Amino acid sequence: MLLYLHIPFCDSKCSYCAFNSYVDKFGQREAYMNALHTQLFHELDRFEVSVDNPIETVFIGGGTPSTVDPKLYAPLFATIAPFLAPDAEITSEANPNSATAHWLEGMFALGVNRISFGVQSFEDTKLKTLGRAHNTAHAIDAIRTAHAIGFKHLSCDLIYGVIGDTQESLLADVTMAFSLPIDHISLYALTIEENTLFETKPQMSQEQLELTQWLFSEIESRGFTQYEISNFGKTPSLHNMGYWQHKDYMGVGAGAVGFLKNTRFYPSTDVDCYSASPLEIHTESLQANALLSEKLFLGFRSCVGVEASILTPTQAKTAQWLCEEKLLHYTKGRYHNPNFLLADEIALRVEGY
Ligand code: SF4
Known part of the structure; x- marks a missing residue:
């Protein structure tokens, strides 16, 4: 936490x-x-x-x-x-x-x-x-x-x-x-x-x-x-x-963001409104595909990588092909990106764009 x-x-x-x-x-x-x-x-x-x-x-x-x-x-x-x-x-x-x-x-x-x-x-x-x-x-x-x-x-x-x-x-x-x-x-x-x-x-x-x-x-x-x-x-x-790693996080303060399982929490961004009503918090439920997309973008930007088991069969095929091209590495059930400057491109590719 x-x-x-x-x-x-x-x-x-x-x-x-x-x-x-x-x-x-x-x-x-x-x-x-x-x-x-x-x-x-x-x-x-x-x-x-x-x-x-x-x-x-x-x-x-x-x-x-x-x-x-x-x-x-x-x-x-x-x-x-x-x-x-x-x-x-x-x-x-x-x-x-x-x-x-x-x-x-x-x-x-x-x-x-x-x-x-x-x-x-x-x-x-x-x-x-x-x-x-x-x-x-x-x-x-x-x-x-x-x-x-x-x-x-x-x-x-x-x-x-x-x-x-x-x-x-x-x-x-x-x-x-x-x-x-x-x-x-x-x-x-x-x-x-x-x-x-x-x-x-x-x-x-x-x-x-x-x-x-x-x-x-x-x-x-x-x-x-x-x-x-x-x-x-x-x-x-x-x-x-x-x-x-997509852990849960409490976000406390004006403009902070919290995350629990598949829900995001947004307190007011305005300092006056927040100070007056800190519990006025807007929530957003995230769909499974939005969560998967985030895991791809965050995982390929960092040493965290992406767990192979969360990919669809088509995405897994693309990831495998990227391994053959030496653009990804596969170790212990996870795909890792050796060049973070290519992170967004790789995430989009795996996601299917
Ligand atoms: S304005 Fe404040 S928050 Fe923004 S970069 Fe400068 S010190 Fe940081």
Whole structure:
């Protein structure tokens, strides 16, 4: 069982970001955190969480979780404490400018054992281009401070495919990342989304296949295994692995999504509506073919792969043919994709498109 908590507040809006985040709602933090607590109780009940059905991973994402003081998280942690698996992975995202020593120490004391920093680049010009609120020095300081405090696992997000990226500049980012005490990198290609500052500047995104392949191999050559199209590490994020393995997850917060068996749960995305009525949750039943399609797309994008027994006879034939073409591998009842950059194409092929 996984638990996701969404914090929709940010210090400023990055130019490429279409996430559900607000820069002008800080006055509502307490009301929002109380609403989270109300929904959390409801979900613990709905998902029948107990010592025998414990929470294996917690992920606090956003938005920017480091914009909320640890003391406002304390009641949530007190509520989940009896249901946490003994070795639960507890991650919080954080931005380098707001992840102060005070914030990091407070989250560590609550039991967070993994921090995922929104670094994006170690080059100030690129950070400005992306509209980030921090600079390189903030990022380096925050990672070192987190390590000194004792966090077991540290990750940093990097963005590539940005106008001006060169092999040299990306190498500088990777080299700096590996000089820091991290065990994981999430690597995202810049995409242009609707309702962002970059919407009218599509030229900001400049993904080049050769550079992407080079970047992947550069990170792998330094000892981080690519276990999903955007994720590399010595230790994988168990929470993300859980999504790709199609485990049940509670989604708590404005714009979070929950999943139980074949049903999705959608609380309101609007912070005001959510704070007023956190239990107004829309549900969606997923048909068997939609679930199968998701398993194909998530499985072929990651080391999870796809269980052969879920495929129809026609799909199994296609998968077998892809094995002969060396585009898939078959081991222990599962098909695995050795080249994540081809994941969507392979999933569509197997699905029958
Ligand atoms: S900090 Fe993250 S969530 Fe907030 S605006 Fe920037 S990219 Fe979006």
